[in-house]
Amino acid sequence: MTDALTADERKTDLQDVLANGWSQPSDRDAITKTYKFRNFIEAFGFMTRAAIHAEKLNHHPEWSNVYNKVEVTLTTHDVDALSLLDIKLARIMDRLHED
Amino acid sequence: MTDALTADERKTDLQDVLANGWSQPSDRDAITKTYKFRNFIEAFGFMTRAAIHAEKLNHHPEWSNVYNKVEVTLTTHDVDALSLLDIKLARIMDRLHED
Numbered sequence: 001m002t003d004a005l006t007a008d009e010r011k012t013d014l015q016d017v018l019a020n021g022w023s024q025p026s027d028r029d030a031i032t033k034t035y036k037f038r039n040f041i042e043a044f045g046f047m048t049r050a051a052i053h054a055e056k057l058n059h060h061p062e063w064s065n066v067y068n069k070v071e072v073t074l075t076t077h078d079v080d081a082l083s084l085l086d087i088k089l090a091r092i093m094d095r096l097h098e099d
Numbered sequence: 100m101t102d103a104l105t106a107d108e109r110k111t112d113l114q115d116v117l118a119n120g121w122s123q124p125s126d127r128d129a130i131t132k133t134y135k136f137r138n139f140i141e142a143f144g145f146m147t148r149a150a151i152h153a154e155k156l157n158h159h160p161e162w163s164n165v166y167n168k169v170e171v172t173l174t175t176h177d178v179d180a181l182s183l184l185d186i187k188l189a190r191i192m193d194r195l196h197e198d
Contacts, residue, residue, distance in 0.1 A: 040154055048147060051143045060139050062163070062164075064162065
């Protein structure tokens with residue numbers, strides 16, 4: 001079972017991803033980020049790589065795509081809160097975006 | 100240049116896709132449909148096939164995915180209205196979903 005982030009993890013791991021461009025929506029315990037790419041091929045290529053990681057983690061994003069933009073929201077539905085799985089997937093996506 | 104659907108095309112082509120589960124949002128000239136799949140792999144597989152068709156047509160959807168659901172909105176930004184490209188992509192997606 002995945003647990004919600006502890007107070008300590010919020011001060012360290014969550015702050016770390018927030019410092020890297022993720023933000024917290026006001027209405028739920030989640031993190032969101034919009035990635036921009038040069039074109040659709042680059043945007044969907046990013047999604048494809050992220051999708052395989054998500055499936056491997058068995059932790060899936062809520063995401064939308066319009067041409068060169070991909071908007072991602074991460075939360076852990078099992079606990080209705082952020083968990084370390086969200087931090088992990090956020091870091092993977094950031095890494096893929098930098099590649 | 101792509102043209103907005105003519106009155107005749109709205110009576111034939113548009114009605115045809117509306118009869119196949121697409122609907123028109125009230126706030127813009129577009130069509131939208133939500134596809135459901137057995138799981139994330141099936142949903143993202145559908146998106147991947149549709150993405151390649153979209154790029155080939157140079158006509159891209161607005162779409163979002165949450166686990167096994169894919170919500171698609173089609174419109175033609177160049178003319179700020181529906182065009183035959185939207186009808187074409189809608190039919191392709193319906194065909195991919197049936198495969």
